[in-house]
Amino acid sequence: DIQMTQSPSSLSASVGDRVTISCRASQSIGNYLNWYQQKPGKAPRLLIFGTSSLEGGLPSRFSGSGAGTDFTLTINSLQPEDLAIYYCQQSYSTPFTFGPGTKVDLK
């Protein structure tokens, strides 16, 4: 199975900050990497698919990059509504594993 790791596990940032979250796969997954946002008590929501494609209707301050085993989610100019847990997930092969999540809160 492909293992996914994320760093950091949590971070505190101020409104307007640039935030970066890293995700690493235990083997190459090409660009089969997706990012989800989950707010407390809610279902996850797809943010980025295929490493860098932004899901429709979402603000352009979210972006993704990377390839192979190393990936990054960037939030430019953090907004209060971005406070959530962010998960990466590989869709290269089953089981479609998730990373452990990165909690983003306000400093």
Add this chain to the structure above:
Amino acid sequence: QIQLVQSGGEMKRPGASVKVSCKASGYSFIDYGVTWVRQAPGQGLEWMGWISNYNGKTYYAQKLQGRVNMTTDKSTSTAYMELRRLRSDDTAVYFCAKRADDIWGAFDLWGQGTVVTVSS
């Protein structure tokens, strides 16, 4: 309105079974697969498996093999996930999600979640 609506919360005894439903609306159900993901209290997301509506094939997480069964009813646009021989560590919120039909196969639409509590 495109959405997935799941059945209500369940409380079960250890050893029992639970069947969660997920009704799709607003899109062509038969053209997309359905995946199931669960989240134990305070924990991260765990992929359980998915079912292809194209050929009916199922793919399950190894740890759930033999206890889980995913099906769909195309006539009612409803997906089902049954988990048998429940244990206390099956207590979780269970989510269904639509799988995109592009090459990336991300989960682009989620149900609201169903709380399953297993307790004696």
